[in-house]
Amino acid sequence: MPSPNTNVCLSWLALYVLLISAIPNCVLRLKADPQIVEAGHGCSLINTTNANALTENRKNVFSLLVENISSTGFATALFGNGTNKVYGLAQCRNDLSMEDCTDCYAAAQKQIVIYCPFEIGARMIFDGCFLRYENYTFFDQAQDAGNSNVCISDASSRPKLFSETTQRLLADVRSKALKNEGFATDEISANGLSAAIYGLAMCRRTLTTNSCDVCLQHAILLVERCFSLQDGRGLDAGCYLRYSTLPFFTISSSSSSHSKIVAILVGTLGGAVIIALLWVLFIFRHSLRKLYKKVPDPSQPEESEVYFAADDDPELDHPFSYDSLRAATKNFDASMKIGEGGFGHVYKGVLSNGREIAVKKLVVQQSTRALDEFVTEVKLISAVRHRNLVRLLGCCTRGLEKLLVYEFMPNMSLDKHLFANTAKSLSWKTRFQIILGTAHGLSYLNEECRLIILHRDIKAANILLDNDFQAKIADFGLAKVFPEDITHLTTRVGGTIGYTAPEYAVHGQLTDKADVYSYGMIVLEIVSGRKYFDSKLPAPMQLLLEWAWNLYEKSKAFRTVDRRLIEEEPELNKEEILKVIQIAFLCTQGSPEMRPLMSQVVSMLISNTEILPQPTRPAFIDDNSTSNRLGSANIGWMEGSSVA
Incomplete structure (x- = not known):
């Protein structure tokens, strides 16, 4: 029978092994993001003459695709006979995790049928993945008439310099992609530009190197029309090209192998230090759980207080107590009121570290519905992240008073x-x-x-x-x-x-x-x-x-x-x-x-x-x-x- 000391050692070893096995993924990808933002789509101009056969064969092709794409990020499939045959191809960006890849593919599969229910061919392009089906083999196709560009975001303050710098970046990622199995990312900075520019090039894995080059060159010509703006995409049958002043990818082709080596070295040489840090983190998080309560309980005694703050924001180093929010809003003074929402008012607040926040104070009294609204907002918004959604930073409840804390929007509503x-x-x-x-x-x-x-x-x-x-x-x-x-x-x-x-x-x-x-x-x-x-x-x-x-x-x-x-x-x-x-x-x-x-x-x-x-x-x-x-x-x- 193992001794207590043996059990302790085995526990430490298990923690160590789990930690080391997780390090490469942590290094390469820090936060899940399936990149489900539509870049484009297209439907064949020809409708099927046999809707039932198309629907069934397409469904089977999609099922075959998901089996492989969930493990490799790429798949092709074929199902059916004669004129009802369906060919399919799905591919994710190389920097997506398999989980994100699967999510992106699932969204593409759902959307392509909505856009093109009875067409004999269609394609769906998200920033993170690509899905296409046809009634003919298209796997070696680099270009077709469905190419396009997408130009968004603000214009650059120095358009000539920005255009020249972007041109160099895209030429660089094209060159690197041809040497790296059709995928590359890179970034470039230039004196006079306020931000770096990030670029990504990706070809379908079924293309030859020459076909990939032809497609990327044409995609660069397409995206040149966007160079006055800070974000652009070039889309063609065989490739996807993008540049942006925002860092929209997680790894670069040049840094992948280096990151893996670093991960191995950290795992090998720093095990003892990491285990110690893990133990400290465990104790720290265990202590915090006693303090942070993320979902308020309406059954709490009237004067009890429940509060929490988002734990992934470095400027929020403590939860939002009622007293801290009252101080931030000057005791909810009328001069700090910035608006009205359902069941209450919204106040501007300034935390002790200078961080501006918006505090929504719900007028609850005995309203069960208002309590339900509070719980709904806490549960929903704390789990939702998107650049076009106001972020919930935390909440606080004392008795019947319910407070929600949001990021502050300086230009109001x-x-x-x-x-x-x-x-x-x-x-x-x-x-x-x-x-x-x-x-x-x-x-x-x-x-x-x-x-x-x-x-x-x-x-x-x-x-x-x-x-x-x-x-x-x-x-x-x-x-x-x-x-x-x-x-x-x-x-x-x-x-x-x-x-x-x-x-x-x-x-x-x-x-x-x-x-x-x-x-x-x-x-x-x-x-x-x-x-x-x-x-x-x-x-x-x-x-x-x-x-x-x-x-x-x-x-x-x-x-x-x-x-x-x-x-x-x-x-x-x-x-x-x-x-x-x-x-x-x-x-x-x-x-x-x-x-x-x-x-x-x-x-x-x-x-x-x-x-x-x-x-x-x-x-x-x-x-x-x-x-x-x-x-x-x-x-x-x-x-x-x-x-x-």
Whole structure:
């Protein structure tokens, strides 16, 4: 029978082995990110003549692909006979973990069928992976007519220097990729540029070196059109090329082997030190668990206090106690109040280290629903991370007082810039940036997040703006989490009248297209600079959606545009604005099935070639009388009113 000392030694050895085996993964990839951001997609112009055969064969091909891609990051497959044969290829970026690769592939598989349900061929391109199927063998194809580029982000302050530097970077990653089995990453800096530029090149593994070179050279020509902006992608049948001022990848081809060697040396030479650190960390975390309680318990005694702070933010070195938040907000002084949210007010706070925060103080009293909202926000937002979502930093509860702590948004909410009389007019470039950022955030919540989240209260007041006027969606108190196998939920209506989808407002039927409708209303507000309802205007203009649609039907949609924009920017991109208005009408269609997914909205916004479908008459419009604009819905249009 082993002695206690032997057991202790075996425990230490087990910890050591586990730690050493984990080191390479820690060195190479520090944080999971499946890179499920759509770069492009395409559908064949030919529909199948046998939908059942296509669906079945495609399903089998996708199943075969997932078996290999989950272990190697790459797979090809074939299933079927004759004209119904389906060829498939899937490939992930080399820097993705297998778990992230599997997640990216799953999202691509789901999305490609939505975009192209009956086409004989299609492709889906995310930043992290690529999926394609055809009824012919295409594995050695480097180029085709479906190539494109995607140009986003702000313009460089020094366009000539930025363009020259980016050109050198892409030539370098192309050269390295040809020597590294079709994949390479690199970065470059230049005097005069405020940030480094990062580049990535990847070819399909089925291409020869020569074919890879041909594809990458053409991708560079495609992406050259983006060089005035800080982020661009070149996409072709056989390759993916990207540059950005943001570090969007986790390893470089030149550093991979070096990192592995470092990991081995650390494991071999530093074992004793690491074990000691692990033991200290274990004790430290064990102590913290007694202090941090991440989900408040409504059954706690009235004066008890529960609080926590995010443990992955270096500036938050202690949890948020009630006293610390009260001090940060000057005892919740009216001068620190910056807004109102569901069930309470929002205050600006300044922590002892100078960090600015936003504190949402819920007015709970005995409201069980308010307690439920608090728990919902804590559980949801603490688990959700996206650049277009406001981050929850922590929470605190003392008795019936419930506090949520968010990152502070210096430019406040969108409504204050659109509707306030003293507001400085937002440029069209900024407005489009907000429209696109909001779409990205909703696409993540509705489709890409592990939990399908419906916000239910998307409106201008819940779109916050950071230092660079990037949009961030806030206030998840009314969010609904959908199980993946449920298509809709009949529930008590929540949200703000005017932004609420008709099927939800009238029948209480909540679908994944409810947020899409709300988004369409926000887009019209951003374009026009006016609220969804304004009783001060003449009757035909009071309802924004009705007024804008009437102009659209008369081919006068540009008259919807905010007069301040027209006066301040005489060279507006009229074509882009009209496209955005058309997208808004597609989002506000009466039938949920006729509205696009938010991922499709993102694609429509960033594409310069995609042909948009023509919208039909939006919901909640009735020409018969002003009092009957809502049809059968017995709901009054009142500014700012909420359905509770």
